[in-house]
Amino acid sequence: MANSNTPPAAAKPGAPLALWLVLLAAAGAFALTMGTRQTMGLFLSALNTSTGLGIGSISLAFAFGQLWWGLTQPFAGAVADRIGTGRVILLGVALVALGTFITPYMTTTAGLVLAIGVLAAGGAGMAGPSVLMAATARLVPLRHRGLATGVVNAGGSFGQFVMAPIAIGLTAAVGWASAMQWLGVLVLLALPAAWVLRGNSQALAAQAAAASGARALTAREAVAQALATPSYRYLAAGFLVCGFHVAFLATHLPGVIAACGLAPEIGGWSLAVIGLFNIVGSLGMGWAVGRWRMKSLLSLLYAVRGLAVLAFLLAPKTPAVVLVFAAVMGVTFLSTVPPTAGLVAKMFGTANMALLFGVVMLSHQIGGFLGAYLGGSVFQATGSYDWVWYIDIVLAAGAALVHLPIREAHPPRPAASAA
Structure with missing residues (x-):
C-alpha cells in the first residue's frame, strides 16, 4: 500500500490519469498566479490616476515585484525539495490572493511595494515555475518530461x-x-x-542514495557545484535577458500602445494575444526539446525576439501591426522556460532542481526588475520608450550568442552525488 504522504501521481508514475492530473494541477496553478501577475500592467494607469504617485514611482513597485518574485524562488525551491511542494504552494497562493486584494487600498509607494512587490509577487514566486516545474519533473516519467514542462509553461x-x-x-x-x-x-x-503536487524530491534522492551507498548533495553543495559550471552561468545570463524583455512587455506594453495613440483596449488584447500565442510556443518548445539541442533552440528564440522588436520599431503603429507583433512575441515570450528547465535537469538531475532552477529564475527576475523599472524611468525622462527597445535588441543579440558555448552534458560530479 502506498504511503499516505505519497502523491497519487507518484504511486503509479506512468498512469495516464495520474499524469494528466499532475499536469492539470501544475498548469492550472501557474495559469492563475501568472495570469494575475501579467495583467497588473492594465491597472498601472488607474493606479497612477488614483494615487497621483507618478508612473516612475508605481513602476518601482512593479519592478520590485519582478525582483522579489525571483528572490523567493531559490528559497521556495529549497524548502519544496526538502519539506514538501504542497505546503509551499498553499502559502504562495494565499499570499498572491492577499496582495492582489489589498492593492487598491494602497496610496503610497511603500504600500504598493508591499502589496504588489512583496505579498503578491512573493506568493507567485512560491507557487511559481521553479517549484511547479520541479514537481512535474519529479512526478512524470522521464520520457514525458520535455512535453510536460511545455504543458505547465x-x-x-x-x-x-x-x-x-x-x-x-x-x-x-x-x-x-x-x-x-x-x-x-x-x-x-x-x-x-497543493494537494496533488505534494511530496518532495529529496525523499526520492535519499532512497536512491541509500540504494547506491552514496550521499546526496546538500543544498549548499548543489549550488556551489552549479555556480562552478560555466554552462550554468551562461544559462543564467541568457535568462536575465529573458526577464528584462518579459517584464518590460508585461508592465509597459499597454503604455507603449497608448503612446502610439491607439485605444486602451488594444493594450489589453495585446496582452491576451501574447498569452494565446505563448501557449503555441510553449507546447511547441516542449515537443522540440526532445528532438533538438536545447541551447540551439534558446539561441533561436532570442534572435527572433531581437528581429521582431527591430521590425516593430520600423513599422507603422496600427492595431494590426501591434497584434501581429504581440503574436510573434507570444511565441517566444515564455517558451524559453522548457529548454532552460530541461538543461538544468539534464546537467544536475532532479534532486535539487527546484533550488537550482530557482537560482536561474532569480537571474531572470533581476533582468525583470531592470525591464520594469527602466521602462517607467526612461519614459518619464524622455517621453518615449524607444531607448528601452534599443537596449532590448542589443540584449537579445547577446543572449543568442551566450547560449552557443553551453555543454549539454552532466558536469564532473563528486562521488557523493546521488542524482
Whole structure:
C-alpha cells in the first residue's frame, strides 16, 4: 500500500490519469498566479490616476515585484525539495490572493511595494515555475518530461490569455479596484494543486542514495557545484535577458500602445494575444526539446525576439501591426522556460532542481526588475520608450550568442552525488 504522504501521481508514475492530473494541477496553478501577475500592467494607469504617485514611482513597485518574485524562488525551491511542494504552494497562493486584494487600498509607494512587490509577487514566486516545474519533473516519467514542462509553461500563458479579457471586462463592469480584488479571489482556485503536487524530491534522492551507498548533495553543495559550471552561468545570463524583455512587455506594453495613440483596449488584447500565442510556443518548445539541442533552440528564440522588436520599431503603429507583433512575441515570450528547465535537469538531475532552477529564475527576475523599472524611468525622462527597445535588441543579440558555448552534458560530479 502506498504511503499516505505519497502523491497519487507518484504511486503509479506512468498512469495516464495520474499524469494528466499532475499536469492539470501544475498548469492550472501557474495559469492563475501568472495570469494575475501579467495583467497588473492594465491597472498601472488607474493606479497612477488614483494615487497621483507618478508612473516612475508605481513602476518601482512593479519592478520590485519582478525582483522579489525571483528572490523567493531559490528559497521556495529549497524548502519544496526538502519539506514538501504542497505546503509551499498553499502559502504562495494565499499570499498572491492577499496582495492582489489589498492593492487598491494602497496610496503610497511603500504600500504598493508591499502589496504588489512583496505579498503578491512573493506568493507567485512560491507557487511559481521553479517549484511547479520541479514537481512535474519529479512526478512524470522521464520520457514525458520535455512535453510536460511545455504543458505547465503553456498554463501560465493560458492564464494570461484568459485573465486579461476578464480584467478588462471586470474593470468595465465594476471599476478597476473591484476588478483587481476579484482577480485576487480567482487565484484561490489554485489551492487544490497543493494537494496533488505534494511530496518532495529529496525523499526520492535519499532512497536512491541509500540504494547506491552514496550521499546526496546538500543544498549548499548543489549550488556551489552549479555556480562552478560555466554552462550554468551562461544559462543564467541568457535568462536575465529573458526577464528584462518579459517584464518590460508585461508592465509597459499597454503604455507603449497608448503612446502610439491607439485605444486602451488594444493594450489589453495585446496582452491576451501574447498569452494565446505563448501557449503555441510553449507546447511547441516542449515537443522540440526532445528532438533538438536545447541551447540551439534558446539561441533561436532570442534572435527572433531581437528581429521582431527591430521590425516593430520600423513599422507603422496600427492595431494590426501591434497584434501581429504581440503574436510573434507570444511565441517566444515564455517558451524559453522548457529548454532552460530541461538543461538544468539534464546537467544536475532532479534532486535539487527546484533550488537550482530557482537560482536561474532569480537571474531572470533581476533582468525583470531592470525591464520594469527602466521602462517607467526612461519614459518619464524622455517621453518615449524607444531607448528601452534599443537596449532590448542589443540584449537579445547577446543572449543568442551566450547560449552557443553551453555543454549539454552532466558536469564532473563528486562521488557523493546521488542524482
